Amino acid sequence: MTTFVSKLANALGAGAVLIDPADMAKYVRDWSGNETGKALCVVRPANTAEVSLVMAAAYAAGIAIVPQSGNTGLAGGSIPDNSGTAIVLSLERMNKIREISASARTMTVEAGCVLAKLHETVEAQGLFFPLNFGAKGSCMIGGNLATNAGGSNVVRYGNTRELCLGIEVVLPDGRVMDLLSGLRKNNTGYDLRDLFIGSEGTLGIITAATMKLYPLPKARATAIVAVGSLADALSVLNRVQAESGGAVEAFEIMPDAFLRQAARHKPDLLQPFRDLPRYGVMIEIAATSDADATSDADGVVPIAAILQRAAEAALEDGLIQDALFAASEAQRLEIWKLREAALEVTNSVATKIGFDISLPLERIHDFVAETQAMVDRSVRGASLDPLGHLGDGNLHLGIWCEPDADAEAFKAKAAEMKNAVLDLLVKNGGSFSAEHGIGSHKLGEMRTYKDAVALDVMRAIKAALDPKNMMNPGRTIPSGN
Amino acid sequence: MTTFVSKLANALGAGAVLIDPADMAKYVRDWSGNETGKALCVVRPANTAEVSLVMAAAYAAGIAIVPQSGNTGLAGGSIPDNSGTAIVLSLERMNKIREISASARTMTVEAGCVLAKLHETVEAQGLFFPLNFGAKGSCMIGGNLATNAGGSNVVRYGNTRELCLGIEVVLPDGRVMDLLSGLRKNNTGYDLRDLFIGSEGTLGIITAATMKLYPLPKARATAIVAVGSLADALSVLNRVQAESGGAVEAFEIMPDAFLRQAARHKPDLLQPFRDLPRYGVMIEIAATSDADATSDADGVVPIAAILQRAAEAALEDGLIQDALFAASEAQRLEIWKLREAALEVTNSVATKIGFDISLPLERIHDFVAETQAMVDRSVRGASLDPLGHLGDGNLHLGIWCEPDADAEAFKAKAAEMKNAVLDLLVKNGGSFSAEHGIGSHKLGEMRTYKDAVALDVMRAIKAALDPKNMMNPGRTIPSGN
Numbered sequence: 001m002t003t004f005v006s007k008l009a010n011a012l013g014a015g016a017v018l019i020d021p022a023d024m025a026k027y028v029r030d031w032s033g034n035e036t037g038k039a040l041c042v043v044r045p046a047n048t049a050e051v052s053l054v055m056a057a058a059y060a061a062g063i064a065i066v067p068q069s070g071n072t073g074l075a076g077g078s079i080p081d082n083s084g085t086a087i088v089l090s091l092e093r094m095n096k097i098r099e100i101s102a103s104a105r106t107m108t109v110e111a112g113c114v115l116a117k118l119h120e121t122v123e124a125q126g127l128f129f130p131l132n133f134g135a136k137g138s139c140m141i142g143g144n145l146a147t148n149a150g151g152s153n154v155v156r157y158g159n160t161r162e163l164c165l166g167i168e169v170v171l172p173d174g175r176v177m178d179l180l181s182g183l184r185k186n187n188t189g190y191d192l193r194d195l196f197i198g199s200e201g202t203l204g205i206i207t208a209a210t211m212k213l214y215p216l217p218k219a220r221a222t223a224i225v226a227v228g229s230l231a232d233a234l235s236v237l238n239r240v241q242a243e244s245g246g247a248v249e250a251f252e253i254m255p256d257a258f259l260r261q262a263a264r265h266k267p268d269l270l271q272p273f274r275d276l277p278r279y280g281v282m283i284e285i286a287a288t289s290d291a292d293a294t295s296d297a298d299g300v301v302p303i304a305a306i307l308q309r310a311a312e313a314a315l316e317d318g319l320i321q322d323a324l325f326a327a328s329e330a331q332r333l334e335i336w337k338l339r340e341a342a343l344e345v346t347n348s349v350a351t352k353i354g355f356d357i358s359l360p361l362e363r364i365h366d367f368v369a370e371t372q373a374m375v376d377r378s379v380r381g382a383s384l385d386p387l388g389h390l391g392d393g394n395l396h397l398g399i400w401c402e403p404d405a406d407a408e409a410f411k412a413k414a415a416e417m418k419n420a421v422l423d424l425l426v427k428n429g430g431s432f433s434a435e436h437g438i439g440s441h442k443l444g445e446m447r448t449y450k451d452a453v454a455l456d457v458m459r460a461i462k463a464a465l466d467p468k469n470m471m472n473p474g475r476t477i478p479s480g481n
Numbered sequence: 482m483t484t485f486v487s488k489l490a491n492a493l494g495a496g497a498v499l500i501d502p503a504d505m506a507k508y509v510r511d512w513s514g515n516e517t518g519k520a521l522c523v524v525r526p527a528n529t530a531e532v533s534l535v536m537a538a539a540y541a542a543g544i545a546i547v548p549q550s551g552n553t554g555l556a557g558g559s560i561p562d563n564s565g566t567a568i569v570l571s572l573e574r575m576n577k578i579r580e581i582s583a584s585a586r587t588m589t590v591e592a593g594c595v596l597a598k599l600h601e602t603v604e605a606q607g608l609f610f611p612l613n614f615g616a617k618g619s620c621m622i623g624g625n626l627a628t629n630a631g632g633s634n635v636v637r638y639g640n641t642r643e644l645c646l647g648i649e650v651v652l653p654d655g656r657v658m659d660l661l662s663g664l665r666k667n668n669t670g671y672d673l674r675d676l677f678i679g680s681e682g683t684l685g686i687i688t689a690a691t692m693k694l695y696p697l698p699k700a701r702a703t704a705i706v707a708v709g710s711l712a713d714a715l716s717v718l719n720r721v722q723a724e725s726g727g728a729v730e731a732f733e734i735m736p737d738a739f740l741r742q743a744a745r746h747k748p749d750l751l752q753p754f755r756d757l758p759r760y761g762v763m764i765e766i767a768a769t770s771d772a773d774a775t776s777d778a779d780g781v782v783p784i785a786a787i788l789q790r791a792a793e794a795a796l797e798d799g800l801i802q803d804a805l806f807a808a809s810e811a812q813r814l815e816i817w818k819l820r821e822a823a824l825e826v827t828n829s830v831a832t833k834i835g836f837d838i839s840l841p842l843e844r845i846h847d848f849v850a851e852t853q854a855m856v857d858r859s860v861r862g863a864s865l866d867p868l869g870h871l872g873d874g875n876l877h878l879g880i881w882c883e884p885d886a887d888a889e890a891f892k893a894k895a896a897e898m899k900n901a902v903l904d905l906l907v908k909n910g911g912s913f914s915a916e917h918g919i920g921s922h923k924l925g926e927m928r929t930y931k932d933a934v935a936l937d938v939m940r941a942i943k944a945a946l947d948p949k950n951m952m953n954p955g956r957t958i959p960s961g962n
Contacts, residue, residue: 188931431662
């Protein structure tokens with residue numbers, strides 16, 4: 001144990017500092033299990049003062065810090081590199097809800113609070129925290145903020161950024177910056193809150209945040225419908241938005257490749273259609289007014305009637321071919337379970353490449369058609385899986401080597417196909433990272449596709465706030481030319 | 482004419498550079514006419530390339546730049562100081578709408594576009610740009626972004642920041658940073674967009690932006706109601722939000738002092754109540770669905786019925802004492818005209834102090850009561866005017882010397898009352914600048930009340946991005962200790 005590590009153990013208590021490789025294993029391995037790094041130690045401070053103490057000591061000693069909360073990130077941003085010189089600073093013990101204000105509709109929570117736990121806690125008070133995705137049982141709010149996580153409810157409520165009113169940050173040298181605030185309007189200087197949100201732990205550590213809450217939706221209507229094209233899916237989205245007055249909470253596209261693989265790999269999941277459509281679309285709308293949530297004399301809930309009417313009209317007009325409505329909460333959860341299995345289903349495909357991209361809504365149809373043509377030209381029998389949050393223009397696009405395709409040919413073409421997708425993306429005004437961030441995986445894309453002046457500005461800010469490059473070094477910003 | 486100025490005139494054309502004091506007068510005088518500065522010259526570039534050229538030349542020559550668009554700011558941030566050494570860079574000629582996409586619901590506009598002109602243009606296409614305040618006929622989107630302007634529709638649509646998807650910026654040294662994007666999700670590095678929004682021209686110049694558009698509300702219901710206390714007003718707000726499913730677009734409080742002064746100073750304005758209530762509250766809700774906007778068999782529009790029902794219930798429960806519903810668009814505009822006369826009515830009070838503050842909603846009632854008690858103790862016959870956007874917790878609080886009060890006694894107590902208000906504000910978790918920004922007027926408050934670590938971080942960012950301190954020097958950030 002180095003002098004530095006034993007000093008930390010003395011200051012924080014032995015249990016707060018892990019040095020045994022077995023104890024450290026889960027902190028240095030990413031969620032997929034495919035990537036591993038090495039750490040000098042793992043430090044688990046219990047409060048902001050302890051985070052500050054660790055940061056100040058590491059800064060003085062010139063030791064790098066890798067902040068980590070739930071470690072469910074998908075861009076390789078929360079584990080250390082292989083040098084073994086950095087400390088992993090885990091926020092998992094900072095898991096207090098400091099305050100919930102039902103009247104102000106805010107909660108102030110520490111970085112290590114697990115998302116699903118926050119859902120449960122506020123729902124018990126009739127409130128709603130809309131951030132939602134498959135990893136909710138493990139991911140923590142600190143990481144959600146560090147990556148500006150998205151998910152399924154962005155179409156109505158925005159990304160993590162839009163849900164945050166204020167933050168508490170420990171700077172690289174240990175100073176604590178208190179920007180906690182529940183105010184909806186506050187124009188007192190530069191927007192440092194949004195600078196730290198999405199900076200992936202490269203500028204400091206967010207230790208707590210004040211987040212917006214909403215009234216719990218009074219009723220929901222959920223369906224999965226079959227559509228023949230993305231253009232038709234977008235027409236359905238626009239109709240449902242217009243009919244419901246913007247009540248769409250989720251609009252999730254699941255392509256045939258995904259539905260087929262889900263049926264193969266996890267046959268216990270819902271198989272909503274007898275004939276596999278080109279796309280399944282999960283639609284959920286929610287009532288925020290009593291009027292839309294209260295059954296009429298015939299027992300019909302208006303919000304459900306709205307979805308039913310919109311679907312019937314879309315069927316008549318040939319925009320959709322089939323529809324399955326959730327008639328109970330259990331059926332609703334079955335539909336959600338299918339969508340939330342996306343990561344697991346994708347992981348079951350042995351040979352593939354994947355993207356987290358966004359496009360202007362009106363470009364998606366053409367982009368996918370051009371990408372499909374490119375894939376068809378490249379590898380016989382490969383499939384395209386443009387799954388994702390269609391309402392936000394966000395696709396978790398996969399190119400999959402199907403069982404009957406030639407895996408070696410696929411691998412030989414993988415790099416070429418990846419570049420072709422990125423070029424088509426840029427041509428269509430898209431982004432190479434919609435909601436997963438940069439981490440260590442997308443430094444190449446940053447170097448090639450990010451506005452060069454913006455990269456320079458990022459480097460200038462990083463140098464100004466973290467002059468010794470101690471915070472999550474080598475992540476987010478590609479090394480200089 | 483200095484060599485530098487004549488070089489600019491040669492490069493941009495003589496009409497683009499003003500040096501005659503008479504020509505420069507309106508650019509160096511703030512909206513109130515009470516404050517004047519001096520400029521070396523006023524430069525009016527026609528496009529981004531010309532802005533870049535001016536910035537690069539000024540940077541090389543070490544000449545400071547004061548960016549200006551509509552010059553309607555309320556914090557003294559858009560006019561130069563009295564040294565006469567700075568250039569005013571006016572964006573007024575950059576007034577092109579580069580693109581409106583009805584399908585993507587975005588517009589890309591240049592900094593010099595006048596807000597009211599944007600409203601008209603998009604409304605003609607069935608779209609809606611919700612940013613709205615009294616200055617809309619003169620203010621420009623560049624200044625709205627530079628100050629993160631708020632206004633009357635924030636309760637539903639957010640501040641300027643929330644309406645912006647991407648920006649184009651010219652940096653102090655003339656480099657152009659292209660962050661224009663219509664994407665709803667885009668996690669590619671630090672959030673530079675939000676750093677520049679609200680930075681009051683101290684880090685660079687926003688030359689263009691991509692802004693969100695919304696469907697034009699299909700119907701509106703507007704009323705002004707009489708309430709006895711701010712607590713009752715907030716209860717009414719919560720009821721109307723719940724009944725309408727969050728359809729409140731404006732919830733504007735007008736205290737008795739304001740209504741009295743409006744009747745005295747502008748008797749042609751609407752006088753909505755026979756008996757002056759403690760507060761008048763303007764409420765507007767809007768239907769986004771066809772169902773809420775379509776008259777039933779009895780000719781009743783559902784959105785109007787919702788407001789009527791909520792008001793009737795509030796009357797019965799004693800939360801409101803009177804209500805006036807707009808029965809036509811003309812009556813609706815009369816109510817709006819009263820609210821939008823606020824600045825003019827306030828200016829007609831000879832002796833006063835004013836604040837642009839925000840508070841957590843649940844603290845407003847107590848804060849105003851404590852402030853009222855403080856004012857009553859300080860000056861006999863002074864009145865408190867807590868006018869503003871109650872839905873956002875934002876008050877444009879005035880303390881007014883009424884005609885029968887002692888103006889000299891008021892002036893003698895003014896500094897003391899101002900400090901007392903700021904102390905009460907901090908005690909109640911409020912902000913000393915809700916939506917007008919810092920400019921030159923609130924540097925003292927920044928020094929005293931802003932988190933000291935956050936101020937240091939702001940200074941580090943300013944030094945990194947504007948190392949020669951050329952951009953709007955002396956604004957936003959108070960000089961160091």
